[in-house]
Amino acid sequence: MKIIVDYDLCESNAICMGIAPEVFEVRDDDLLYILQENPPEELRERCEEAARRCPKQAITVED
Amino acid sequence: MSVLVAGASLAGLSAAETLRKSGYESEIVVVDRSTTLPVDRPPLSKQILSGEWALERAVSHSHGKLDNWGLDLRLGSAASRLELDPLRVTLEDGSVLEPEGVVIATGSRPRHISDSASRLQGVHVLRDLAHTTALRSDLESSSGPVAVVGAGFIGAEVAATCRSLGHEVTMIEAAATPLVRVLPAPIGQYIAGLHRESGVDVRLGVGVADIVAGPDGHVRGVAMADGSMIEATIVVVGIGVQPNVEWLEGSGLDIANGVTCDARCVASPRVVAAGDVASWHNPRYDRRMRVEQWEHAIGQGEHAAVVLLSEMGFAGSGEVGAFDSVPWFWSDQYDRKIQMAGIPDASDEMVVVEGSIEEGRFAVLFRRGERCSAVLGVNRPRHVMQARMRLEQSLDWDGVISLFD
Numbered sequence: 001m002k003i004i005v006d007y008d009l010c011e012s013n014a015i016c017m018g019i020a021p022e023v024f025e026v027r028d029d030d031l032l033y034i035l036q037e038n039p040p041e042e043l044r045e046r047c048e049e050a051a052r053r054c055p056k057q058a059i060t061v062e063d
Numbered sequence: 064m065s066v067l068v069a070g071a072s073l074a075g076l077s078a079a080e081t082l083r084k085s086g087y088e089s090e091i092v093v094v095d096r097s098t099t100l101p102v103d104r105p106p107l108s109k110q111i112l113s114g115e116w117a118l119e120r121a122v123s124h125s126h127g128k129l130d131n132w133g134l135d136l137r138l139g140s141a142a143s144r145l146e147l148d149p150l151r152v153t154l155e156d157g158s159v160l161e162p163e164g165v166v167i168a169t170g171s172r173p174r175h176i177s178d179s180a181s182r183l184q185g186v187h188v189l190r191d192l193a194h195t196t197a198l199r200s201d202l203e204s205s206s207g208p209v210a211v212v213g214a215g216f217i218g219a220e221v222a223a224t225c226r227s228l229g230h231e232v233t234m235i236e237a238a239a240t241p242l243v244r245v246l247p248a249p250i251g252q253y254i255a256g257l258h259r260e261s262g263v264d265v266r267l268g269v270g271v272a273d274i275v276a277g278p279d280g281h282v283r284g285v286a287m288a289d290g291s292m293i294e295a296t297i298v299v300v301g302i303g304v305q306p307n308v309e310w311l312e313g314s315g316l317d318i319a320n321g322v323t324c325d326a327r328c329v330a331s332p333r334v335v336a337a338g339d340v341a342s343w344h345n346p347r348y349d350r351r352m353r354v355e356q357w358e359h360a361i362g363q364g365e366h367a368a369v370v371l372l373s374e375m376g377f378a379g380s381g382e383v384g385a386f387d388s389v390p391w392f393w394s395d396q397y398d399r400k401i402q403m404a405g406i407p408d409a410s411d412e413m414v415v416v417e418g419s420i421e422e423g424r425f426a427v428l429f430r431r432g433e434r435c436s437a438v439l440g441v442n443r444p445r446h447v448m449q450a451r452m453r454l455e456q457s458l459d460w461d462g463v464i465s466l467f468d
Contacts, residue, residue, distance in 0.1 A: 011400065013393055014448035015358065021452075026445040053361060055105060055393065 001044055002062040003034055009058035016050035016059060023047055065090035066371065067152050067162040069142040069310075071101045073357065074338025075168030076129070077364025078371075083132050085372055086379060091134050092162070094154060096141035099192070100129070105357055107195040108220040109395055113228060114199065121192060142169070145314040147331050164333045164371045167311070167322050168364065171304035171339040171355060176212065180274035180300075185282035187299045189221055201297050207231050210285045210295035212271055214241035216394040216401075218301030219254060222263050223396040225299075232263045233293050235285060237270040247413045247429065250439060253420050254396070261397055266293070274298055304355060306340045321353045326385035328367040333374045335367035347387040347458065348406050348436070356392040363388070389454045391447075399423065402444060404451035405437025405458075416467035417446050426450070428463060435463040 003023060010032050016024035017032075020043060025033045039047060044061070051059040066082060068075045071093050079091050095101070102121040110116035129136065137154070144153035145165065152160045173188035175181040181188070185205075187198045198221075202209075207230040211222040214236035222234045238244065241251035255265045270288040277283040284294040308318040316330050317323035321342035324330045328343050336343075338360040342353040354363075363386060372380040391404040407429035417440075418425035426446040429437045435458055438450035446467075453463045 011395075012444045013400075013402070014444040015391070017445070018391075018448045018452055026448065028445065030442065030444060053358060055357065057103075 001041060001047065002038055003036070003047060004060040004062060005032060005034060006058045006060070007032075009056045011056050011058075013055050015053050015055065019050040019053060020046040024050060065092055065160070065162045066164045066166065067142070067160055068093040068166040068168060069145075069152070070166075070168035070170055070307075070338070070340070071095035071097070071136060071138070072168045072170040072338055072360065073101070073104070074170070074341075074360040074364035074367075075166060076101065077361045078166045078168060078335075078337055078368040079134055080132055081365045081368035082372065085369060085377075087372060087377060089163075091132070092137060092160060093134050094137045094140050094142050096139070096155075097191070098139040100138070102192045104190070107192060108189055108217055109224055111192070111195050112189075112199055112202075112221065112224045118192065118196070121195075141310065143310050145311055145316070145334075147315055147334065150333060164375045165335070166364075166367060166371060167330065167334065167336040167340060168338045168360075169307040169310065169340050171306045173300070173304055174302050176271060176274055176300055176302070183274060183276045183282045183298075184280055185295075185297050186274060187297070189217060189299060189301065190304070198297070198299065202228060202230065205296045207297055208233065208295050209297045209299065210235060210293050211299045211301060212285065213301035213303070214238075214251075214255070214258075214265070214267075215301055215303065216392075218299070219258065219396055220394055221299050221301060222258060223261070225297075226258075226261050226263050227397065230297075233266060233285075233295065234258055234263050235266045235269070235271060235287075235293065237268070239268040241267070244409055246407055246409060246439070247411055248409075249413060249420060250427070253423075253441070254401075257396065257399060257423070304339065306353065308340060323351075326387075327370045327383060328363060328386050329370060329374065333371065335371045335374070337363040337367040341367070343386060345387060345406075346385045347389065350406070352390075352406065354390045356390055358392065359388065359390045362386075389451055391451055399441050400444065401439070401441050402447040403437055403439040404447055405429070405435070405454055407437035407439075411436055414464070416464070417443055426467075428467075430460055433460050434458045435460045438463070 014026040306321040322336040324343040393402040411429035424442040426440040426443040440447035
């Protein structure tokens, strides 16, 4: 599984961080950082949830 | 056997997707009054209205997914009647369905000042893509001035977008402070100041008497209750929405303010509701509420779908509890991102925990006794989300404030 963020779309709403903080972190500079580009399979459901809830649809989860 | 989803709204489609993901393989019929595919609404008052984004950006939001869910999507055929026992839905085209479960997700529509005002050329509301394209067309062909009636979040976003396009904008709010019924006054004062700094004429504390037309039937301005007149060739009315519940009259459901549901979003056996239309008891706040927010529609649609499967005795569905959400929303105005998680009360104590209101980048907590009711941030997404995660565990004040020591 691979997490891809379109940083042109991302507005750091931080919804993803609320759903999967192991993968997504918005830091004090208000920018989104990906903590694991290839998270383990057990995080798939939450990563897909984060992609679905992103207000800007900036996250893609690839197999 | 089938499930009928009334409303191809964000909540309705979220419910439909969740039914499929939970293994429901029977027919899912989604009906909607609109003849066009659903769009993503947040950019309609911002990037689509400004022209920064092409229309397709809002249109394409969920279409790829729609194809994958195997839905029987019936556009232009709204549900017109619901009978509860036995469960039966009549559509406007006369067809009758007897589903095993119903999701009510018919959303809401904008309020107008009056029927006659709503028919004037140059008078707009903003909810759907057609509203946005009509307003954008007027903004392109007229230099304004623009009057925005209502300083809620939609009104404020439209005012910001129109101002950013270079139009003269007056924002009118009957209350002495924007948002004062739902938030402590300093937040509304901040928002009023933000708009004034950006060159918007913010008129507070005077109501609208009427919208006035010229002899050509085109709007000429807004007549104020104090006798003054605000000239405008474009008027945008943002005074809230009303839930679409008329089709449920006579069903036996309580539709006094949306569809009354229990804490699990159940309105009646095997009938659930989600989104703008659903009034449910949120046990986290021990309060009945109806929430008109984007992310809430997704989350409540998911929850209602899982509850419905349980109601229908669907194999594998377990007991599902209450929908005890901490609602979250955002509003972009100029270069400011306003976010809030939770349900504050206007009389809550407000505590600034990051930055300061003066610098326009801050986070505040709202306190009521030993509870933290909500967090609000301006350009502080990280802090809002951290507090939200804590609020989802508990509203206990000490637990939330300890994040900011």
